Amino acid sequence: MKTVMEMFSLKDRLAVITGGAGLLGTKHAEAILEAGGSVALLDLNRDRLLATSDRLRAQHGTERVLALATDITSGKSLSDARDKIESYFKKNADILINNAAIDPKFENKPGAKPLSRLEAFPLEQWNLELSVGLTGSFLAVQTFGPKMAATGRGVILNIASDLGLISPDQRIYRQPGVADDMQPVKPVTYSAIKHGLMGLTKYVATYWAKEGVRCNAFAPGGVFNNHPQEFVDKLTPLIPMGRMANVDEYKAAIVFLVSDASSYMNGATLVFDGGRSIM
Template sequence: MSELTGKTALITGSTTGIGRATAFALAARGADVVVTGRDAQRGAEVVQKIQADGGSARFVAADLTNRDDVIRLAEQAGEVDVLVNNAGLGSFGPSATITGEQYDAMLEGNLRAVFVLTNALAPKMAERGSGSVINVSSGAARISGDYNAVYGATKAAVESLTRAWAAEYGPAGVRVNAVAPGPVLTSVPAEFYQGYIPVTPLRRIAQAEDISRVIAFLAGPDSAFVTGATIPVDGGLSAVEPRLPD
């Protein structure tokens, strides 16, 4: 597949999990991938695998909770055609237990970094008349719990930005969408998610590749008339009411 040949894709948080799978997916479709994250060793491993598979990639180290790093990343990424705002962090627990430092880190990494990167790169896409921004939200933006108030709020804000930016940049040919994963088997032990399987219509937990394939669709020409959308990628979890025990 080569629908992204000649395009540069920047994927934040692409040294692990969904971001890593997305880096592989976009590279396989011909994109020149800018891999970014805090761990240079893991970044090098992602780049090496992409290159071994015949793709093109480079690594730029960045901590998205650091404002200067976000600005530097935008500068070093250069001319970007596809921006995937994937990186995120969460501190979970009752709201009263969330510290000021945890609160600030979630707002910086999950929201401000998305805002700054998009503001830096989307106007340049608009000048060229094309581009795609994909924001990775979460089912937590719509399904509240007693442990994710701040995390869910940051993701709900990202979905709101997605809609606003779709209206703002659409006339210039730039599409802005979001994906909202449910539970995904990444670095969290599988046992943590067992309770979701019986209430998920597809009766399984997502792999990172399930999410990356939808991101790749939104990055490519097959989604040319899709903008302002938030696509749940959760096996139907958000579409149904959980079944209560008999």
């Protein structure tokens, strides 16, 4: 019988983290390393990947950190990454965290409807964002899941959002002096991807349950990352705790979700949003 602290241990566990060079991907990696595990970071952004892996390798040892430039929209890129991971660590992944996403930036033409608005939203942008957030998660599950099922152990964690549970409150994105039909909005893709991830979570949770592979979703609220004060002032009244999350505040939850501490949790969503989604 393991003690509670032993159940949180990730010793000898290997986690693949997509978008592992991003703001939260780096934090998921730190959390897993601090709990004794090893990490393989997959990301498109080579510079950030290198900087992150240099830092984590210096802190935790080269043998526990691998960073691979990978495009998760490509099954080939993912299977190449899987082969390199298996040869580096001499084992297959125990944990997959589907975390990568595109944070869209729109270049609006003066006088034209903002591209973030539903009526103007470009199909190519829809396809691009879904190819990472949703298709990329599916492809990563397809790449890393079967070996987990074959070895009888695995955890897949999909990083959703509080906006995978509720609709965006478009009032917080409003600009002063702009007509209603010209206001920028939180794009439709974000809701579609994050709600879609909940569906993927439930599907995978039943698909490999008997093989010992669990799949859950994590629904974090917004992390403060030097947002303009006027945005913070509009968002925080929607959150019962009255503040955004700190960037390190999800680390313990990630360890819980990918370790044996959550061994009977499957197909569920852990909501960490300061209470926003209950309002």
